[in-house]
Amino acid sequence: MKYIIAIIQPDRLDEVLMKLEEKEIHLVTVTQVMGHGRQKGIAEVYRSHKEGGSLLRKIKLEIGVNEAFVQPAIDAILGGAQTGNIGDGKIFVMDVGQCVRIRTGEKGNDAIG
Amino acid sequence: MKYIIAIIQPDRLDEVLMKLEEKEIHLVTVTQVMGHGRQKGIAEVYRSHKEGGSLLRKIKLEIGVNEAFVQPAIDAILGGAQTGNIGDGKIFVMDVGQCVRIRTGEKGNDAIG
Amino acid sequence: MKYIIAIIQPDRLDEVLMKLEEKEIHLVTVTQVMGHGRQKGIAEVYRSHKEGGSLLRKIKLEIGVNEAFVQPAIDAILGGAQTGNIGDGKIFVMDVGQCVRIRTGEKGNDAIG
Amino acid sequence: MMKQKTLSFLLGLGLSLGAWAQSPAADAAALSPATTAVANIAETAVAEVAAVVAPPVVLNSGNTAFMMICSALVLLMTLPGLALFYGGLVRKKNILSVLMYCLASAAIVSVVWVIYGFSFAFGDGNAVFGDTSKLFLNGVTGLDAFGVPNLVFVMFQLTFAIITPALIAGGFAERMRFPAYCLFTLLWVSLIYCPIAHWVWSAKGFLFHGNPDAWAKAYDFAGGTVVHINAGVAALVCAIYLGKRKGFPNRLSPPHNLPFAIVGACLLWVGWFGFNAGSELAADETAASAMLYTQVAAAVAAVTWLVLDGIFHGKATALGAITGAVAGLVAITPACGFVDLKGSLIIAVLGATAAWAFVVYLKPKLNLDDTLDAFGVHGVAGIVGALLTGIFCVATKDGISHFAQFMNQLKAVVCTLGFTAVGTWIILMLVNCITRVRADEREETVGLDVSQHKESAYTVID
Amino acid sequence: MMKQKTLSFLLGLGLSLGAWAQSPAADAAALSPATTAVANIAETAVAEVAAVVAPPVVLNSGNTAFMMICSALVLLMTLPGLALFYGGLVRKKNILSVLMYCLASAAIVSVVWVIYGFSFAFGDGNAVFGDTSKLFLNGVTGLDAFGVPNLVFVMFQLTFAIITPALIAGGFAERMRFPAYCLFTLLWVSLIYCPIAHWVWSAKGFLFHGNPDAWAKAYDFAGGTVVHINAGVAALVCAIYLGKRKGFPNRLSPPHNLPFAIVGACLLWVGWFGFNAGSELAADETAASAMLYTQVAAAVAAVTWLVLDGIFHGKATALGAITGAVAGLVAITPACGFVDLKGSLIIAVLGATAAWAFVVYLKPKLNLDDTLDAFGVHGVAGIVGALLTGIFCVATKDGISHFAQFMNQLKAVVCTLGFTAVGTWIILMLVNCITRVRADEREETVGLDVSQHKESAYTVID
Amino acid sequence: MMKQKTLSFLLGLGLSLGAWAQSPAADAAALSPATTAVANIAETAVAEVAAVVAPPVVLNSGNTAFMMICSALVLLMTLPGLALFYGGLVRKKNILSVLMYCLASAAIVSVVWVIYGFSFAFGDGNAVFGDTSKLFLNGVTGLDAFGVPNLVFVMFQLTFAIITPALIAGGFAERMRFPAYCLFTLLWVSLIYCPIAHWVWSAKGFLFHGNPDAWAKAYDFAGGTVVHINAGVAALVCAIYLGKRKGFPNRLSPPHNLPFAIVGACLLWVGWFGFNAGSELAADETAASAMLYTQVAAAVAAVTWLVLDGIFHGKATALGAITGAVAGLVAITPACGFVDLKGSLIIAVLGATAAWAFVVYLKPKLNLDDTLDAFGVHGVAGIVGALLTGIFCVATKDGISHFAQFMNQLKAVVCTLGFTAVGTWIILMLVNCITRVRADEREETVGLDVSQHKESAYTVID
């Protein structure tokens, strides 16, 4: 079982969720985060003060999946979030030791999907 | 050392924290997230527009623990968060390579608790 | 490749980001979280009601790095966030199996930085 | 258990007292010949005696303009003043339900008022009840003694009737179901508010100081008893009837948006000028002093609360500042047209101190879940203000002693308190027969916004 | 495709009707000798006939105070009332752009108004257009028949001209570029609003009931046609011209801050007293009844919407309550000075029902992206209110039959509708030649706040 | 270092100039026989000469209504107008502290005012100070020349005294400790505000144009010097005295809630009608034109700022729109009763341009941490407005040349500037002896909400 963490642009969220659904990946957890990176946003201006945009709005997705779904998930994220511009974000994949479905107490591969 | 990530219903937070405390697990990090899943919430209605509830409010807990506390933590979460309804959430358990307590610089098992 | 999760005090964020930049670590994801721990905040009072401060505002940093950068990152976080007071927070380090840069589709060590 | 019994006992006591209070009054007050408007005004207008006796009053555009704008200000107190004040103090998941209490009150009471409420409250009737002579505002035309169209008086009084049920919401916020609230408001305004308004402000009312035959000629310039004590006590009764919120008192979140609450309090403050100065029903010197004393009372009460907070908690809190200001405004409400500057200062300080003592010290001991301290602030400061009006009024009614006037005030307070306590409890029981009053556990934990209105106040991600 | 064609056809029809309506009027109405103010007032002031004929009017401080405060109230409707009402309903990334639509309207229209707008609207001119006699408020001094300085009338009318383009924003919110909006507002106020205001409220206007030579003596007490139908139809046209937002209708977030929207609606409600009662131009009995009926209409319409929502969706929603209230306020606007209590109640119930039916049932079928239901609420309830005014007015103009009065109302509605539909479309095309009207996909997905104003409304972390 | 010295030098200069200015005035102005109210009014009331000479003035309900409502509007400017305007611009962790600056000002100044403040400012006294004749409003009864109760004037002026210290908070927001602020406000209102109000508006004031013996008969219709220049300069002094915030200028977050700031600015705008039109003290033609010019100035100044922003930053920002509007309102404040339409337009454009140039270009170079640009907006636009009033006034005082009038204005500006600069610095030093003025690093990084008030404005999770 794997845990996929993806940081994407906020306006790509809808697209990515749609692509994930196409691949039958329905369970996703979404968090609003701020990204610190190379990308400089459209500079914001507040009176005299120009915001360099060192922290930009991003969306973080977390998806627990069985091995078979790792590549489809990555493809879906790339498909929905890739624009070719700096700031598109990253995908990280990590191992999950155990997974429990709270509703039923089921464990492991059965629980994750 | 393990890192437990649990997604639960927002209104179960108090309950879960209480159960965790009963098991002497005091250190928890809590995040407000949105869950995308099978559960459809109480449909919300805005004028003509019915929100299907594709993204529902959830709470994410993160708990770093030593091995001995993994099962108690899971039990506590199940105890506090299980209602038997769709939307109850998931628990993921991952390995932690290293842990540092920032205040003291301590490392490893001593640092985590 | 490693994934570093650090929980710090909100007012140390600037400092930590500066220290990280000094070590050439530019890519960080920042989340607003609540910490449940031993620390009791400055007690807040609302009319008759004293808030024990069981959940306190914290900042979570997530940093994906190559092995070589793990120690520098930890040092930077300690350098920026350590005050010696309870509530300074924790650092967790985890393994990353795979990393993809969404913009280019690059993978692995090249993608992470 | 014990406490609940004690309280039931007290309520019973209130009932008896109320009954006792009403009976003689009903007899004594049946003769007043004056029309409502004239009687109502005659007492408060010092400088305009001439206007009252001269029959063919012409339109006074200044007074009319003043009263219309004051009506707008008093509505502003509820929408959005009180709505924000209360809404900011509850948890995120309940803010819409609180806003809806206020909106629904405005909607329901307005309709009730023009159909029969005004008639019940200000129809001639007898010492205790109005009548049905003014249903659908039938015959409400012409001008009052200040040259203001009587329809303006209808509007002005309507805004008072709107804010009162909304104030009660402070006692049961976060746990009363919306349908039950609507029904409750309908019944409560009809059966509790209208009679009490009649007692205190109507020509034949047995507590109206302008009624020569009144049982107790109590001073209530702008609604200390009718609005604040009434709402405060009703809120207490609701809080007891509904029981505590889940997690009370230790596992509840703090106010979810204090700036909202502060903005709401500011709008209450500003709107209160309409409430208090407007209650003179004319733009004259009494209105001017009422306005100034209102301002001073709010200010000095805020300072009082801040100082007490500072001494006992080490810090002056923003919530304390606005709570104090509101307590001061409540305390000065019955008094502002009858006292002088120094009286206002003292009433405000004492009103705020009493409210502070109740909210900060007594309430936690009573283990009472008066969600937003509607009783602690409006009830307690209202009672203090009403009583002290008897002591600090510049001129007592008919030149009686200040002690006698104090007793009159006390009578008015006790009658109001008893009647509303018992009546509110009965109405709650009645409503509960028709539709469940209390949100069930699921509705409460999910939050009333989603469970009652199928809406969330804020989005998380955008 | 089909639908777009149907709509184009309807627009064309509107154009023809408008043209047909104007031509006879232009001939017929060229003779009115009365000055604007006198004519304007003569009709609405029932109790003050004497004042109108007595030439040397002196300053009436009451009326003057009233009208100045009413102007402030009407400005409050836009800033911040409407701004918050609309702003709370859009997504987080677009709130500033909506607030800016309102702010920019206030800024641009104010300048236009004092330079030439007032002259275009209220200059004598002919039945269709004003003239240039009052450029830079040249010669606008002295008092009107109610003893109010004419400059107050300029200010009061200005606040109406400000809110109208801001209302239109409800139709194109979340997708019109800011520079285009500024240009659009400039042109629209000059070319659409000023003429229509002239038709309906100016001495020689061909729809003005106070003009003895009017083609259709329509009743529009406070701007049902000039403001609400006008804005509603223009919003519809804008929504069609600009096309749907990306993701419409299924992948759009709900309102990002409903409490803002509710506070905004409350301020609209309170400010509306200035709008409706102020339209009497004096603090008198008509103003008083206009105010009361406004309150009652808002209330009963809110109840209506809640009940409909409750029946058809199972729950009474907060957004429904405020939408209903606004629909009721819109519906009563043309009527409030001409009807009685029962008429107000009926008009409000019907207006709200019609708006509800359109917004909840018809709109989803039309697949129309009228972002904030500017047409659904202001257009539909406005039309219902304008027409019903003919039926429920206490006295018809010149004692004609209610049906005849209804026909007059209908004529006014059709003229307004046709003119604004066609005119708005043309202006949009014009503006689009100069600067792109519709935000491109990138600007839209990033949000108009950042893309148009380089700002974000809220910080995420602090 | 260098800069601090330069500034100290300038402050010293101000002191000398102030001293020089006061001495002759004190001699020259000791004879004025007129009462405050009469003198104050005589100048501004053009159309009502008769009223001034006719001794037995009767109550004018229109003017009284107007002035009471205007007082409410001016209070609305502070609570919640300015509170929101400032509160939205700071970081999340400091919003309550800013709201508390406003609330505390309202509370403290109200008490000060009725006890001795009004007497210090409007007691007869001499050319420089009032006296103690009106302590506790002793003897403040009866009507002024416009038939308005003098108590209304007390209330109206109180609202001006409240907003001024709150405006200063713009200079030291996010870093002044709350106890120090309270003490500062107490002293500052007593020692700086009251005297300056006396100079400019009191019968014997040496800068009052209605005082025949004034040293400089300066025009200040609604408080350009007394409120805006005064507050702006005091804010500058505070900003310098307290030093920069940690992280200034590069590591500070943007405004945490721009919609709050915009709503606040809208309420300032609406409330400003009370401020400016109300300063006529009657509902007459001058008030009407003051209101209209206020509206136009706000509008054209907003447009100016947007255009400048558009040219130099590529986008029109919402913060720019409201900053511009406020700058325009400030600039027109001293002028609105003395100029005509074109004058207003020019003054507003120039005022906004000057403020823009300072805030956007000069300030970053000065490396000055005037947190919310209190000096940049209120100080700069205030000075420009005050000076230009001399040039664009329709009639100069006593028919002197416009240049001479300009010099009078300049004298008033310099005296105010010098006095407040030096006085504010001294008061800050004094306060600092009693309680630390500046928040320490810990208090500042944690945020003033928690460190000063033990509260958080918003919850994170709910």
Ligand SMILES: Nc1ncnc2c1ncn2[C@@H]1O[C@H](COP(=O)(O)OP(=O)(O)O)[C@@H](O)[C@H]1O
């Ligand atoms: N190694 C990383 N660790 C944590 N977050 C990252 C990392 N790389 C990227 N991110 C997140 O992704 C966002 C986009 O990063 P950006 O610098 O634009 O990436 P790229 O240049 O690879 O397209 C960043 O703002 C950050 O939030």
Ligand SMILES: Nc1ncnc2c1ncn2[C@@H]1O[C@H](COP(=O)(O)OP(=O)(O)O)[C@@H](O)[C@H]1O
């Ligand atoms: N595999 C997963 N990956 C990420 N988040 C998940 C996963 N499974 C569940 N969740 C989170 O838990 C929430 C509850 O899921 P739900 O579909 O109701 O679970 P179940 O049907 O297993 O009870 C989801 O909204 C989502 O946020």
Ligand SMILES: Nc1ncnc2c1ncn2[C@@H]1O[C@H](COP(=O)(O)OP(=O)(O)O)[C@@H](O)[C@H]1O
């Ligand atoms: N083991 C853990 N798991 C999850 N979060 C933790 C853990 N330890 C610490 N934290 C987070 O760090 C914050 C600081 O913890 P605190 O109890 O003050 O730590 P310490 O006593 O080690 O300095 C906590 O509020 C919590 O959010």
